[in-house]
Amino acid sequence: MAKISINMKEGDVEKESDVIIGIDLGTTNSLVAYIKDGKAVAIKGSNKEALVPSIIHFSKEDILVGDAAKEKLISDPSNTIFSVKRLMGKSYGDVDKVKELFSYSIIDDDTESLVKIKVGEKYYTPIELSAEILKELKKRIEKELDAKVSKAVITVPAYFNDAQRQATRDAGKLAGLDVLRIVNEPTAASLAYGIGQDAEIEQTIAVYDLGGGTFDISILKIHIGIFEVLSTNGDTFLGGDDFDRAIVNYWIEKNKIDEAKIASDKSFGQSLRLMAERAKKQLSTTDSFSATLDGVEYSIDKKTFQDLIQPLVEKTIDSCKMALKDAKLDKAAIDHVVMVGGSTRVPLVNESVGSFFGKPVNNSLDPDEVVALGAAIQADVLAGNQKDLLLLDITPLSLGIETVGGLMDTIIPRNNKVPARAGRNYTTSVDGQTNLKIAVYQGERDLIEHNRKLGEFILKGIPPMPMGLPKIEIQFILNADGILTVKAKELRSNVEQEIEIKSSYGLSEEEMALMLLDSIKNAESDMNARVLLESRNEGNNVYKSTLRFLAQNDHILTDEEKAKTKDFAEALNTTIQGDDKDAINQAMEALNEYTSPIAHKAMDLNIKDALKGKKM
Ligand code: ADP
Ligand code: MG
Numbered sequence: 299m300a301k302i303s304i305n306m307k308e309g310d311v312e313k314e315s316d317v318i319i320g321i322d323l324g325t326t327n328s329l330v331a332y333i334k335d336g337k338a339v340a341i342k343g344s345n346k347e348a349l350v351p352s353i354i355h356f357s358k359e360d361i362l363v364g365d366a367a368k369e370k371l372i373s374d375p376s377n378t379i380f381s382v383k384r385l386m387g388k389s390y391g392d393v394d395k396v397k398e399l400f401s402y403s404i405i406d407d408d409t410e411s412l413v414k415i416k417v418g419e420k421y422y423t424p425i426e427l428s429a430e431i432l433k434e435l436k437k438r439i440e441k442e443l444d445a446k447v448s449k450a451v452i453t454v455p456a457y458f459n460d461a462q463r464q465a466t467r468d469a470g471k472l473a474g475l476d477v478l479r480i481v482n483e484p485t486a487a488s489l490a491y492g493i494g495q496d497a498e499i500e501q502t503i504a505v506y507d508l509g510g511g512t513f514d515i516s517i518l519k520i521h522i523g524i525f526e527v528l529s530t531n532g533d534t535f536l537g538g539d540d541f542d543r544a545i546v547n548y549w550i551e552k553n554k555i556d557e558a559k560i561a562s563d564k565s566f567g568q569s570l571r572l573m574a575e576r577a578k579k580q581l582s583t584t585d586s587f588s589a590t591l592d593g594v595e596y597s598i599d600k601k602t603f604q605d606l607i608q609p610l611v612e613k614t615i616d617s618c619k620m621a622l623k624d625a626k627l628d629k630a631a632i633d634h635v636v637m638v639g640g641s642t643r644v645p646l647v648n649e650s651v652g653s654f655f656g657k658p659v660n661n662s663l664d665p666d667e668v669v670a671l672g673a674a675i676q677a678d679v680l681a682g683n684q685k686d687l688l689l690l691d692i693t694p695l696s697l698g699i700e701t702v703g704g705l706m707d708t709i710i711p712r713n714n715k716v717p718a719r720a721g722r723n724y725t726t727s728v729d730g731q732t733n734l735k736i737a738v739y740q741g742e743r744d745l746i747e748h749n750r751k752l753g754e755f756i757l758k759g760i761p762p763m764p765m766g767l768p769k770i771e772i773q774f775i776l777n778a779d780g781i782l783t784v785k786a787k788e789l790r791s792n793v794e795q796e797i798e799i800k801s802s803y804g805l806s807e808e809e810m811a812l813m814l815l816d817s818i819k820n821a822e823s824d825m826n827a828r829v830l831l832e833s834r835n836e837g838n839n840v841y842k843s844t845l846r847f848l849a850q851n852d853h854i855l856t857d858e859e860k861a862k863t864k865d866f867a868e869a870l871n872t873t874i875q876g877d878d879k880d881a882i883n884q885a886m887e888a889l890n891e892y893t894s895p896i897a898h899k900a901m902d903l904n905i906k907d908a909l910k911g912k913k914m
Contacts, residue, residue, distance in 0.1 A: 326510025
């Protein structure tokens, strides 16, 4: 399983695992799993819990992730980031309406580009923040395996669009993970239940996933080992958090709490929220809850709780109806209902879903873990350790291009199977036209102005001809991860251009158009640009961790060691400002070479931890 590499220069032995890990990067909680002795297992932390709250806390000194960060929701809410997944691949315009749901600052100067999160004086992208969560998970499994891991499968909701999928991949990369596959969460959940293993049986499955802040229902058809997503539906703002909020509101009314106090005292609001969550969880197994906060008693009984959440549960059932309608199925056609997500532990949820579908629900696996376990199984398939299972997914939104008058011309329709390939012929609308702009959109509306722009490029060098004569073939190729390649070719002259549509995060329309054009003109220089950015990122990380290392070990290091380390770090920092990737890499190597023996010398484990991951 593990590969051992020996660093000849330093005599170090480094173990590198071949294991491909499965990650459920959740809105509320995340976890990592792998196949151990032929069985998928979720990695538990020192607290014996597999779930890592998807929460990040920033202090001057360090970044906390998980349970430690969750505690900071009360003591330091404005530096504590949660629900980052909601912001992945989203522009400010997308989240403007819901901004008040976050107790931290979400900023952007223009509504087109993607959101950033302000913590203190710094700005972070959702990708960077998600990478922090992934790094924590990576650390966990590396500790468990006592070896480095570098390959992963990460799950995303079935409705995630291209930008969101790409952002997830990039977060993986930032965390030092090669993301081999992005898998839809319901597909992973089905895999965890081993559904479809028997090639003889054809089954239709409903995957009901009620998490902390989101609800998804997916209808899958499984036959001869193939998983096909027939339809998806849901609500991106409905989940266990709403149950908590319902309890909080109930208490506000019942205990006559001044709303102004909640608004002005963030930590009181958070305490109340966390207490409501405790109440909810307790009511999954008992009939009543009561506790005190600041000397005041708060209580609620099960019946009241159920009345509070009844309308919310009803809404999820409405979504189930719509998903069935989209799949053109009657609920009687569903063979199994798979329950996913922590909120399906609420008995009323289980009962309501069971009675709607008219059969007992499938909840024998831990609803928190199923997605990660399925991701681990998919990872194992990719590693070649299992008889190949074909995984078929669907595109959640239509993909198309802009045609005359700002109309959306759909090329790959919504709910089409992925991978997919589709094409259509176009022509010019002006005599002698030599350029054709191809703008790619995603969405269901008829006018492109209502849809989401993914990118554009210009097919240049069409020989001048009367309008209507050139034949321009546009092809959309969507790969298994939902990444789109668009090809344009003038068939009379064979002039052709091709681009890969990356998401538009962090870029203005102009920058994006420029980048896409460049990618057509010169794929190689694009690749170099990417590598440079990655080196800068890496260099920056090394630089920062070195400064942290210096600060943390000030008392152990000699003056000379401190001065020299600083010199190497500053030399690295200088190269980061330039654009020579090799210079950056060399500076990193030089720094690493110098600091490694110092780390070895120092016996403190913390020191080694600080330097971990900066080997070239
Ligand atoms: P996500 O997929 O959004 O990351 P999870 O599937 O981890 O979310 O679900 C988290 C939600 O499940 C939270 O709202 C949490 O309060 C809720 N939850 C966890 N355990 C229970 C329980 N025993 N009873 C009710 N709700 C629970
Ligand atoms: Mg989930």
